[in-house]
Amino acid sequence: MLDESDFERDDVAAPIDMLESYVAAHGWSYERQDEEIIVEVKGSWTQYELRALWREEDSVLQFLAFPDIRVPDDRRAALYEAIGLVNEQLWIGHFELWSSSGILLYRHAALVDGAEEGTLSLAAAELLIESAIDECERFYPVFQFVLWGGKTPREAIAAALIETQGEA
Template identity: 70%
Template sequence: MGINVDELDDGRLASAPLDVLEDYFTAHGWQSERNGDEEIVTAVKGSWAQYEMRAVWRREDRVLQFLALPDIRVPEEKRALVYETFGLVNEQLWLGHFEMWAASGMILFRHAALLDPTNQAGLSLEQAEMLIEAALDECERFYPVFQFVLWGDKSPQEAIEAALIDTAGEA
């Protein structure tokens, strides 16, 4: 059952945030899996990689945490460079941040939304879209930076300069 935006009266749905995300994923043809009332997972194909998208709902705090995992694992010997890269990358972000799970060396992008406790409507479709698109956009934008550091033997600064080159003119 997908969401028909035209049928939403005030842009909000009166269901739990994960229900809204599940409907959004379904509307985009993305298969998802629910892990109880607290988590939903889907996979989205980007231009660089397939991203696992994971949302975790903390009802007691009314916080929806959103994670995007670009399937990049950092070998032990490159972790210091990647942490330096995070510092340079994260200072360019307005929303969310990149980090690494220490146990697995997996890079992820994480951000969260604090939902208004006085609003029983929950998460709006527009908020869901912003959470998902912000995570995807940042993963797509910085994926090459991490690849240059890990496999191109570039320094973090060189990787950012190479990956985030602004093109001028028209092709």
């Protein structure tokens, strides 16, 4: 968690501005174009591309996280089942598979109607980004077990969500 003093901006700002401040404070590589930001983040399993798009007319911030997973045609049925089981575990956001490209992603949309209309707080920016990364990290093994480990979706969930004690 970053200290708010790490930020150059106030504790609320336009959504993409606040996300840009948060990303810059982490030293992550990013590109900004008007009302969109694209970020590269290294996770413990893979590299993630994060994208946020602000739709001012709807006050909606669309947030996408792309783990580096492409699904071959012959594994899509099993992965769709795994996605359904994984999504049952989520409180916000969901995983989906883009049928045209076979790309797996995590998606979350947030209605942004803060105290100052059309602004995002530092806490909300942190929650949006960190929860997406956390969910991708938590479920990455499930998708790998289904795609490359020869496990059924139920076996993959059981194997990936085992609670561990301590660290190696």
